[in-house]
Amino acid sequence: MSATAVHNLWTMAAADPIDKIDAPNIEYGQLAPTLIVIGAAVIGVLVEAFVPRKSRYYAQLFVSVVALTAAFAAVVALASSGYGTTKARIAAMGAIAVDGPALFLQGTILLAGLVAIFTFAERRLDPVAHGNRIDSFVAQAGAVPGSEGEQAATKAGFTTTEVFPLALFAIGGMLVFPSANDLLTLFIALEVFSLPLYLLCALARRKRLMSQEAAVKYFLLGAFASAFTLFGIALIYGYAGSVTYGTVAKVVDGTLTTVDPALAGTMGNDALLLIGSAMIVMGLLFKVGAVPFHMWTPDVYQGAPTPVTGFMAAATKVAAFGALLRLLYVVLPGLRWDWRPVMFGVAVITMLGGAIVAITQTDIKRLLAYSSIAHAGFILAGVIATTEDGVSSVLFYLGAYSFVTIGAFAVVTLVRDAGGEATHLSKWAGLGRRSPLVAAVFAVFLLAFAGIPLTSGFSGKFAVFKAAAEGGAGSLVVVGVISSAIAAFFYIRVIVLMFFSEPKADGPTVAVPSPLTMTAIGVGVAVTLVLGVAPQYFLDLAGQAGVFVR
């Protein structure tokens, strides 16, 4: 045995010094919107830790508003320097796409988030208690509902200002979700925006048990959906040997034939592809609230604090549809003959299911929840068009829809009685006689939901139906039109209740909000009317943003 060989028994040669690893190349400028929001969320956590309780509310509000505004400015700057069109690229080592749809959706999410933050910060709806102004959120989340601890916390004037960093984290995740360019980033973004939402749902000041129940339901079902997604991602990795969108797409198309030796047994196995993509899509449809994955929607929408509901209904939908579009259009276009019929079916049952079940609802928040399901169906009609028009119509619809939704939920927070918000429909009787302005604004939102011409709802609906018809799904348009008619029935019922019923003696009062909520509602009305009467500019914007980067 040579000396070397003996030596080798207990020693080994040191590896080459690790000096050649490529440092990841991060395009900070192109990722600025997300980074600003996440950074602000971290600052928000620090604010919670170090700023005295009295000034936290103002500090948090300031940080959130500045961050969202700055992030929106960054999106506009990126878009105007061409990243939405000619300079579209994939940043962060292939993890994040910076392209038209991503920027459009990020802009929408940021604006919707900003408006939603205003409703979060509203502190004038409830009368001042113990010398403190109170918002929609619980005094101390850890206090057991109805306990002495809770009373003490309320008396001490605690407020849960954590909602601001939580919302910022959620928005940060939502910004990544539609721009994620590999499946792992997609999953991480999903978790980053879901977890804060689960928490936010549990933080209602009134009806805390219902709020906590909603949060648990949302969390459990959401965890299921996430697990499905993750499982699907694993299967897709087994099929394609990669989690990057572009690579998976190539393998699906059959243009990439190099086989990873470690995965030789599974690569190219269509069963993996079909089951895996079905599972990922399932997770996304859950977030979107499409039938049959919609069961959580009414309970969660009803239980969550109303500002959170508005935020979820608007921003989550935007983010999730963005991710769905990118997945279907970038990763799985080669599979469209398989997913189109499925999505067609999902769209049909979502439109009809949402509209039909909504008729029987007696709670305004549940009604709006089912209405959001029906709207998810309308948007899916645009998704399956598989044309550039389809993408831009979905983008436009999402933009139009989110502001109406936030505005509508903001109005819901105004109508109150002794027990907080009066969400039961019977309490809304005669509201139009008592507060004509609030009722008129809500009627405008309802008409927009119903898709009456001259509101944004009509422009959006026309855009997606037109795209669907051009994409060869004419029968889907007919179903959509029928469910619009069904849906119109319950929107109109609320209007009848507000304007044509006599007010009840013990009816709710309408709180006079601060400029914050007024801004949220005002933006909602303005967007509804502008997109209804002169949508061309925004259609152009969505039209330019209709191409994904691969």
Next chain:
Amino acid sequence: MSFPLLTATAALPAVGAIATAAVPAARRTAAKWLALLFSLATLALAITVLIRFDPDGDRYQLTESHAWIADFGVRYELGVDGIAVSLIALTALLLPFIILAGWHDADPLETKSSRWRPTQGFFALILAVEAMVIISFQATDVFLFYIFFEAMLIPMYFLIGGFGDRAHAGSDEKASAQRSYAAVKFLLYNLVGGLIMLAAVIGLYVVAGNFSIQEIAEARANGSLDMATNTERLLFLGFFFAFAVKAPLWPLHTWLPNAMGESTAPVAVLITAVVDKVGTFAMLRFCLQLFPEASKWATPVILVLALISIIYGALLAVGQRDIKRLVAYASISHFGFIVLGIFAMTSQGQSGATLYMVNHGLSTAALMLVAGFLISRRGSRLIADYGGVQKVAPVLAGTFLIGGLATLSLPGLAPFVSEFLVLVGAFARYPVVGIIATLGIVLAALYTLVLYQRTMTGPVKPEVSTMPDLRVRELVVVAPLIALLISLGVYPKPLTDLVNPAVEHTMSDVQKKDPKPEVEAAK
């Protein structure tokens, strides 16, 4: 660029609606005068349109065209032909009378809080409807038309549901429930019609790529736009369904008696004399122009539906115990005549149908408004509650009679001309249809005269004995309408001259020639 006369005609009442709505709560009377002023100014503009329009000139005149939503292929395109001009004139003419007749209909009850401003709302909504109706008559872009065709449902809905008769002061709860039922029924029927039309509108875009009726009709005529037979038929049905709900045609008519019965008389006139005309007008302008082949294909069925409407509406009118519902069923019968005239595909028929739209507007307005005055005096809509009114209020009874005689198309009054033309037009091509339709006239005589006999003649009922005669305001409303009914009955030529060239165009769209007279053909 010339002055956008058509836009101004439609925009003026819209501005008036906003202005009226903005009048402070306490200044109710100011709001009324403002609304009246705007409706009169709109009438002045409509008359200018009438004067500037040259019946023998281009098919569409005073055209305006601007880019609007390029992504949807939509342009803001306006233009009027003789049919549209006469209907715009009718709308603008009736509006001041509707406003005057409804002068006190929306005065708030004392119990309501001061923030509730029904008066301003009532007149603002009426003007909003006027604006949307006028622009629907002007639109030569299908999408533009569709938007206002649908949007006008909303103010109309609030008018029906929000402002009922004072007749039911005793049973307020029940009346309010019936009223919101009528409003919802109105809205749902029309919304479903409109949404089905929306599917067809989208389908039309997919097939044609734009919405301009002139371009589409031209492309169809020169063969550059080819529609498969089935596509054309489906699109036609989508459009026709919406218009048949609006018109309304049997069996889609059931919302009309509710809506007219529960709303105040001026609003009922607004529905039947103004808004519903958009439906029959659109059949002429859109169905026949865009889908000529399908129109011919559907003619037999539509004629049968029209006949059923004529007879069924008249029969039900005979059986009514409620004055307003009686007028509503009579209107259904009359809309049957209009549709019959349109789809008889003869120039007499279509001229007659257009004249019918105008004359029916005038005669129904006269009858219904006087009926409204009568109802407001007694506080009841039931025929049985009246009797002998002509002894107490002779002027009211006299105007009611003239309105009624106009409804039954007495020769010498305007509706006679149009009904005669429709029947002649129908008879020329489909003799059997003409004969059956004539039955409608007999029934019309029955329900009108029985109505008059039961309410106006006979012994004076005690509740009626103190009934005041028409007031000045009411006379101002009724007298011009009656004057018009008589003058157009004696001398209809200005109207026929206006309408005939437009009808010729429509006839050439569907490539139909009038059948030769029998005698000539036999030679």
